[in-house]
Amino acid sequence: MTPPTRPLVEFHDVTVAYGRRPVVWNVDLVIDSPCLFGIIGPNGAGKSTLLKAALGLVPLVGGEVRFFGEPLGRVRSRVGYVPQRETVDWDFPVNVMDVVLMGTYGRLGWFRRPGDRERRLARECLDRVGLADVASRQIGRLSGGQQQRVFLARALAQQADVYFLDEPMAGVDVRSQERIFHVLDDLKAAGRLVVVVHHDLRTAAEWFDRVALVDRRVVAAGRTIDTLTPENLQRTYAGHVDVLDDLAQAIAARGRTP
Amino acid sequence: MTAAAGILAHNTVVVALGVAAVGFAAGVVGSLCVLRKRALAGDAAAHATLVGVAGAFLATGRRDLATLLAGALVAACAGLGMLVLVRRFTRTRDDAATALVIGVSFGLGITLVSGLPAWGYANSAGLEQFLLGHTAALTARDAWLLAAVAAVAVAAVAAILKEATLVAFDAAFAAATGWPVSGIDYAIVGLVALMVVAGLPAVGAVLVTALVVIPPVAARFWTDRVGTMVVLSGLIGLAAAAVGVAASAARPGLATGPLVVIAAAGAFAVSFLCAPHRGWIARRAEAARGLTVRRGDDEGEAGR
Secondary structure (H helix, E strand, C coil): CCCCCCCCEEEEEEEEEECCEEEEEEEEEEECCCCEEEEECCCCCCHHHHHHHHCCCCCEEEEEEEECCEEHHHCHHHEEEECCHHHCCCCCCCEHHHHHHHHHHHHHCCCCCCCHHHHHHHHHHHHHCCCHHHCCCEHHHCCHHHHHHHHHHHHHHCCCCEEEEECCCCCCCHHHHHHHHHHHHHHHHCCCEEEEEECCHHHHHHHCCEEEEECCCEEEEEEHHHHCCHHHHHHHHCCCHHHHHHHHHHHHHCCCCC | CHHHHHHHHHHHHHHHHHHHHHHHHHHHHHHHHHHCCCHHHHHHHHHHHHHHHHHHHHHHCCCCHHHHHHHHHHHHHHHHHHHHHHHHHHCCCHHHHHHHHHHHHHHHHHHHHHHCCCCCCHHHCCCCHHHHCCHHHCCHHHHHHHHHHHHHHHHHHHHHHHHHHHHHHCHHHHHHCCCCHHHHHHHHHHHHHHHHHHHHHHHCCCCHHHHHHHHHHHHHCCCCCHHHHHHHHHHHHHHHHHHHHHHHHHCCCCCHHHHHHHHHHHHHHHHHHHCCCCCHHHHHHHHHCCCCCCCCCHHHCCCC
16 A cells, blocks of 8 residues: 655645744645755744754644654654754763764663663764764864764764754854765765755755755745746745845856756 | 760761761752753742641641651642743743742741741741751651652662753753653652752751752862763762751751851852862963863864
8 A cells, every 4th residue: 555655754734833923834845755955045934943843843733744654753763853053052061972872862762871882883973074083072162063063973873864954054164064065965875865954045056956945835845956046036035135145146056966 | 874975976977877868869969950950940849848848737737757848849849830830821931930939939838837836836846947957856767768768869860860961951852852851851850859858857948959059060160071970969969968967966056058058159169269170270270371271173173
């Protein structure tokens, strides 16, 4: 009965509200194959909210989100998450290794502590993001880019099939950005889906295979080259005059075909 | 006479050990509470306990420690429940809601405890000692009860340290990976309520939060690891409790609670000043050498 391949992620008529104020509505989105998928839109468009709703962090007012054809509760261990960096207290008394190990907690379950296997995995993940040499450093003594890579390493340690990243490039130096995208590319090559909330149009055209343009609803979605058209961008960013310059560059830069 | 003195001394020692165990457990539980930024909830629980002490006495007519503390625990949880309800249904902010619960429950508790003798409950004398703490009245049996509660609390923290640390550091990630964040929060705050109640006889309702909050804050200066911080915080709590009990035994006129808190504050002052790296002196010295702890900067890291 089940079709051979279920979509990796599907949003069906999703509406999210904070209190009585709707933030995003009527979102329909189906991602059926591994790729780098960008959720793009202006500030306050509800991109992060959409991602949090998919992960069950904010309740849906309507609609549903499915992963591999199942509700999230049944496949949580296959979904990795990189929250926004500013959401945690970086003065917290843990070191880099401790944070990456947190990615293994979901599989460990209650009361079991990480052992040699988990440490090996965490070390490997740190290596992939280029932070093996700061494993025992307190997390507050890292640059913004390094902190973001620690979060990415923690998500890698989840060993998931679908990854959600919330603004991973915000406040991150260029070198870390490239490193992060390199890791994300590797994930795609290994058959994983990577969904990234992103607001920088200039890099979006260059990095993502597919995008959804979001401004409180999905304005357009599909292959980057087909989607980042002047008309779609105008519709998404209507009223956001401040980004017109970025818009022009994004339109000029769109050219990379996956 | 020597035999009587011996028994008395024995009792004092057992009580001191029991209270020291409570100090240790309060420091251990307090670490989770402080890391999860729930210190104010502990204060609300503490100030609500007096109502429970008076209520337990009124309901049962008994004034043994187990009965009174059971009442205090119920009241502490009720106070926390009230906090949740005030926040949810009146949309009052966290700090204001906490102040409201503290004020209302403490006012009610003081009224009950101080009013009982006037209302004909002559044998209620002694309840007011739960205000500031008084260890002289404790028996060895009481001390064993306190030590048992302390042991349960420490065991519980040891069991859920991994989960509590995860939630305290990054609740969104914890929730996204399937952990019941509010359940773990309830466990943390419940343990805080338990230790606030266990600390009540020795430290009193007014100051007992300090026994939960000061040791972890002091311990944080010495270490960057949660595990070390928990143990160190426990040891600071233990030492503060022991010093306070000893000092009030030496000067019977003094309430124990303030002495315990002063001892803990001393530990905080020493930590704040003298701890390596995070201490004030160390930071000044580093600044003077021009070696301010700089956030590692990617470009600055050679060799990669």
